Amino acid sequence: MAKINKTKYALLGVLNTMSGSGYDIKKFCDSSISHFWNENYGHIYPVLQKMEKEGLITKQVEQTEGRPSKNVYSITEKGREELKNWLLSPVENEPHRSELLLKIFWSKDIPVKNIIENIENEKEECKSNLQHYREVENFLKSNKHEIGEKNRTLWLITLNFGVHDEEAKIKWCEETIQTLKSIK
Amino acid sequence: MAKINKTKYALLGVLNTMSGSGYDIKKFCDSSISHFWNENYGHIYPVLQKMEKEGLITKQVEQTEGRPSKNVYSITEKGREELKNWLLSPVENEPHRSELLLKIFWSKDIPVKNIIENIENEKEECKSNLQHYREVENFLKSNKHEIGEKNRTLWLITLNFGVHDEEAKIKWCEETIQTLKSIK
DNA sequence: GTATCCATGTAACCAGTTACATGATTGC
DNA sequence: GCAATCATGTAACTGGTTACATGGATAC
Secondary structure (H helix, E strand, O other), rough: OOOOHHHHHHHHHHHHHHOOOOOHHHHHHHHHHOOOOOOOOOOOOOHHHHHHOOOOEEEEOOOOOOOOOOEEEEEEHHHHHHHHHHOOOOOOOOOOOOHHHHHHOOOOEEEHHHHHHHHHHHOOOOOOHEEEEEEEEHHHHHHHOOOOOHHHHHHHHHHHHHHHHHHHHHHHHHHHHHHHHHHH | OOOOOOHHHHHHHHHHHOOHHHHHHHHHHHHOOOEEEEEEEEEEHHHHHHHHOOEEEEEEEEEEOOOOOOOEEOOHHHHHHHHHHHHHHHOOOOOOHHHHHHHOOHHHHHHHHHHHHHHHHHHHHHHHHHHHHHHHHHHHHHHHOOOOHHHHHHHHHHHHHHHHHHHHHHHHHHHHHHHHHHHH
8 A cells, every 4th residue: 555645634634724625725735834734736626526525525616706616615524533533643754855965975976065055055945944934933923813822832833843943954054064164 | 747756866876886786775775875765676676777778877687596686787977977967956855744743733622632642752753763873973983994084974964964853853842842731 | 494685576556746728807 | 918816627747655476595
């Protein structure tokens, strides 16, 4: 058996917060969980159809004048159950792949300055991510309404992961650049 | 066009260090780059065949008595070029997905103690990874021969990434567990 | 005698990405 | 007039995992 479908749970999570169309779901993902999760239409639409057949969600077609018709999905009790069971189950860590590290590992015949260049780029990206996380963090903290206290805490926790992660990577980049300069 | 094949470069990297069979390559990967890269036979063998057709590597069949016959692959000049070009090109960061963060994000209806449980598990895994990295680090440092000074530095750099990463995650786990306990 | 290692490969399957197709409305 | 937004979906494709199939040799 191949990998199981995690997209399903991402979509159930969204629909457990709000009903909406594939389009709405995609927008929600991009604005809330994109720092650790991505989804695209080519996957969202088929998975929604499949989940409807399984009875995890229901569809309702909405017609507004002058607008394309909209398939609004809502989570069912069965869907809520399925989501809850998954949330309570242990995390399956899939091995991640780092192209940066792979490149460094095989760079014995590459001039040090080129290796450093790639690491400088990485560092800049980390910095820009970090700044972005801090902005969203401030936004979430300032906004003491709508989403509920527990949700805010949980969302801040995921952002804080990003902050720790980027900070650690920046530190590693700086150390590594120094190390490489010294062997030049 | 879909994602390009990074496995190719992982295999070229191995073959740029040593000639060997698919089996040898897998062993090498498991013992050297497994902390940031994984490969499996179901992918290695077809990719080797494809690369041979493209002229990036050559095959030589080796027969030893009392052993299964072995396809020993070696990198060609063309393969070396291809690898070098890739090593010099900028890193394409593909978005990563974190199941742990996805679970936390959607856990508003889950008891705090269950969320904490998952984070405790994560912390334990980080600790065990960290210890492993430190052991390999010591092994590499003690062994002042065979692989060359530059290679040792590069390999230590990739390990050091793991160390920074795991330490940051452990810190995040501890902070997060405290935060969650306080909202209980 | 049993588990592990050596060694290669295929088949079935699912995940996920990108491009294509369509078309109206709204804001600049 | 043009770009962006709203809105849904399919097709083509690649990546990658797991299971299956085979079988001798060696170590415990």
